[in-house]
Amino acid sequence: MAATISVFDPIAPYRVDGQQKYTTLDDLRGKVVGFVDNTKPNFDHLIEDLADVLVSQYGVASTLKFKKRQASVPAGDAVMQELLEKCDLVITGSGD
Amino acid sequence: MTVCSTAFETLGRAQSKGLAHPDLPIAFVPHPFGAIKRDAIRELALKCAYDIAYLVSPAAAPAATKADTNLRAPMIQLADDIEAVNRHFREQRWTDGFPVIPPTPERVERMLRCSSRNAHDVVGLVAPGYGAATVERIAINAVMAGCDPEYLPVLIAAVDAIASPQFNLQGIQATTNPVGAWLIVNGPIAKKLNMNSGANCLGQGNWANATLGRALRLIMQNIGRAMPGEMDRATQGYPGKYSFCCAENEDDSPWEPLHVERGFQPGQSTVTVVGAEGIVNMNTRTKIVSEVIRVFAQCMPRPAGNDYRTGGQPWIVLCPEYADILAGGGLTKAEVKRLIWEQSRMPATQYAAIDFELVQHSRRATLGEITRDSRIPACATPEDIGILVAGGAGTHAAYVQSFGNTRSVTREIV
Numbered sequence: 157m158a159a160t161i162s163v164f165d166p167i168a169p170y171r172v173d174g175q176q177k178y179t180t181l182d183d184l185r186g187k188v189v190g191f192v193d194n195t196k197p198n199f200d201h202l203i204e205d206l207a208d209v210l211v212s213q214y215g216v217a218s219t220l221k222f223k224k225r226q227a228s229v230p231a232g233d234a235v236m237q238e239l240l241e242k243c244d245l246v247i248t249g250s251g252d
Numbered sequence: 253m254t255v256c257s258t259a260f261e262t263l264g265r266a267q268s269k270g271l272a273h274p275d276l277p278i279a280f281v282p283h284p285f286g287a288i289k290r291d292a293i294r295e296l297a298l299k300c301a302y303d304i305a306y307l308v309s310p311a312a313a314p315a316a317t318k319a320d321t322n323l324r325a326p327m328i329q330l331a332d333d334i335e336a337v338n339r340h341f342r343e344q345r346w347t348d349g350f351p352v353i354p355p356t357p358e359r360v361e362r363m364l365r366c367s368s369r370n371a372h373d374v375v376g377l378v379a380p381g382y383g384a385a386t387v388e389r390i391a392i393n394a395v396m397a398g399c400d401p402e403y404l405p406v407l408i409a410a411v412d413a414i415a416s417p418q419f420n421l422q423g424i425q426a427t428t429n430p431v432g433a434w435l436i437v438n439g440p441i442a443k444k445l446n447m448n449s450g451a452n453c454l455g456q457g458n459w460a461n462a463t464l465g466r467a468l469r470l471i472m473q474n475i476g477r478a479m480p481g482e483m484d485r486a487t488q489g490y491p492g493k494y495s496f497c498c499a500e501n502e503d504d505s506p507w508e509p510l511h512v513e514r515g516f517q518p519g520q521s522t523v524t525v526v527g528a529e530g531i532v533n534m535n536t537r538t539k540i541v542s543e544v545i546r547v548f549a550q551c552m553p554r555p556a557g558n559d560y561r562t563g564g565q566p567w568i569v570l571c572p573e574y575a576d577i578l579a580g581g582g583l584t585k586a587e588v589k590r591l592i593w594e595q596s597r598m599p600a601t602q603y604a605a606i607d608f609e610l611v612q613h614s615r616r617a618t619l620g621e622i623t624r625d626s627r628i629p630a631c632a633t634p635e636d637i638g639i640l641v642a643g644g645a646g647t648h649a650a651y652v653q654s655f656g657n658t659r660s661v662t663r664e665i666v
Contacts, residue, residue: 159332164325164355164392166346168383168475170269178253178275181308195610197286198293202255205297206304214305225614226562228423228657245308247253250267251260252286252428 181244185215190243192231193223199249206247253277253307255300257285262482263380263426270381270477277307323372323386327357341396345479348469348494352396363391363401367408375408376415379422381477385411389475390467397467402445403460405665406523410435410468413525413661420658424527425478429558430490431655433468434528435497436640438511439521441665442499449499451644454531454569465495490530498642504572505641506579513585514662521665526567526638527658529558532651541581544574545591552630552651553598559630560598561607562656563615566630567638568592569650575641585639593634597627 181187189210191203200223207219220242222235231239239246256264256278268276279300282288288296330337337354341347353359364371364387371388378385390407399407414421414433424431437447448458456462478484486493502509511522536547552559552566559566568588570578578588601624603611612622618632631637638652638660 160329161332161337161354162327162357163330163337164357164360164388165328166325166355166389166392166396166470166474167344168378168381168385168389168477170266170274170381170383170477178273178277184305184308195613197606198288198290199255199285201290201293202281202285202297202300205294206255206301209297209301210304214301223613225617226610226657228427228562228655229420230422245253247255247304249256250254250264251257252284 183215184210184245186217187244188218188220188242189216190220190239190246191222192235192239192246192248193221194227194249195224196227196249196252202249253279253304255279255281255304257281259284260485263485266477266483267380267426270379270483272382277304279303279307323374323384325386325388325392330354346474347396348466348473350466350494353398355392355395359395360388360391363395363399363404364388366401366404369408375411378411378415378472378476380426380483381475383475383477385415385471385475390471393470393474394463394467397470398459398463399467400445400460400463403464403467406435406437406441406445406464407467407471409523409663409665410464410525411471413523413663414468414472416661418659419525419527419661420655421472421476423657424655425472425476426483426485427655428485428487429529429655430486430488430493431527431529432490432493432496433472434492434526434652435465435468436510436524436526437464437497437499437521437665438502438509438524439516439665440519441521442502447499449501449642450504453498453501453642453644454496454650461497461499462495465497468497469493469495492528492530496528500640501572501642504575506575507585507639507641510638510640511662516662516664522662523665524660524662526565526652526660527655528567529653529655531569532653534649534651535647537647539577541578541583544577545588546595548649548651549592549595552592552596553602554653555598555602555604555607557653558656559654560628561603561611563618563632564630564654564656565636565638565659566654567640567652569640569642569652571643571646571648572641573645573647574649586634588639589637590634593629593631593637597629600624600626600628
């Protein structure tokens with residue numbers, strides 16, 4: 157048998173501590189949906205139309221729309237707090 | 253949940269794992285979404301709304317994954333042959349594309365002896381995978397990069413710095429922009445490690461500069477899980493992502509060094525991390541202070557550059573000769589920053605219309621109301637400009653463009 161050598165695996169596993177299961181909704185009717193615009197082109201238009209469709213066709217009660225300062229920074233603490241307090245579902249954008 | 257363009261599916265799914273929401277629902281729109289005409293978006297919104305409704309109300313929710321943070325790096329057995337080891341590492345995408353030194357227990361242990369930290373101490377979580385950067389994992393990647401054992405404390409401080417929120421590692425790692433981490437070493441350790449702060453200090457040829465920068469890249473890739481084309485979404489990237497590291501030429505600088513400017517003592521050693529894009533060479537034969545300032549400042553404005561689009565932290569690397577000219581003219585470092593900041597303002601008319609709107613939105617908080625008549629600085633204040641004296645003989649300066657949404661971080665090396 158050929159000689160072997162021990163080496164370390166240099167990869168770190170994804171963080172798994174504190175993993176949370178997302179909470180499902182029984183229904184979208186009567187719910188409040190929040191949007192966080194990532195400032196990428198056209199996402200504002202998609203939000204506009206999604207809000208319209210979710211309210212008119214899925215019974216969503218109302219929507220809240222926020223826009224980040226820039227794509228590569230998180231939404232501010234005040235925005236996050238308002239989303240937490242007021243929304244049943246929050247939709248963000250990612251990518252170009 | 254997230255709406256993601258299709259080309260970013262890998263990033264979206266991997267990112268949700270990294271943020272401890274492995275079952276985060278993702279709805280998709282076609283890529284490139286930004287190129288779709290306004291009147292076609294309605295149709296996509298109908299489909300997307302259906303997907304959202306389906307995803308958030310499934311019949312049964314997936315079970316949560318059992319929490320299990322494993323801080324001990326696993327060991328594998330490979331044929332005792334340098335080529336076989338590298339073949340395996342290459343297949344696993346554990347390298348930067350160059351061959352590596354096999355991280356054997358003996359080599360890693362030798363490196364760990366150069367730090368007083370426990371091997372399984374977590375120095376920081378490295379975005380975007382938020383892998384735990386233990387001292388041991390830092391040492392493993394440092395061995396792979398070819399670092400001498402004595403370099404480990406520099407990397408521990410550097411990892412602590414990149415994990416700092418103001419550095420915005422998440423943005424730097426996952427962006428389409430060409431950006432990496434530039435390491436600047438100050439204090440006595442630079443000489444102790446034989447680092448290059450002089451001729452060609454940002455180029456090839458010095459073992460410490462080269463392997464320290466390379467090790468941090470491997471850490472960002474292997475611990476942060478920013479694999480090119482996956483969570484590292486760089487459109488082209490740039491060569492500085494292989495390695496970008498130097499020391500400051502403190503001996504030939506007429507001013508206080510960077511770490512002293514930031515509140516450290518001259519006898520302390522520090523590492524500063526900068527979210528840096530490429531460098532622009534600036535070469536003029538003038539020795540007139542006002543002309544040096546003016547022509548450097550005029551090299552900076554770029555309407556498509558991230559400093560000007562987002563308000564960044566641009567850096568100017570001055571060779572000792574330019575630094576002497578400016579200091580000889582009576583300028584302090586702070587005065588050089590102020591003059592360059594004022595003279596490098598760019599007319600807002602140079603932005604593309606859509607970028608102008610973005611700048612109006614994103615920079616209002618620091619610049620106030622922005623109109624087409626505004627002249628936009630590269631950063632919010634003169635103090636945001638970084639000045640470093642580095643390099644050897646010759647009259648060259650470098651404008652190091654920043655990623656914009658990042659701030660450099662300095663940590664003491666202990």
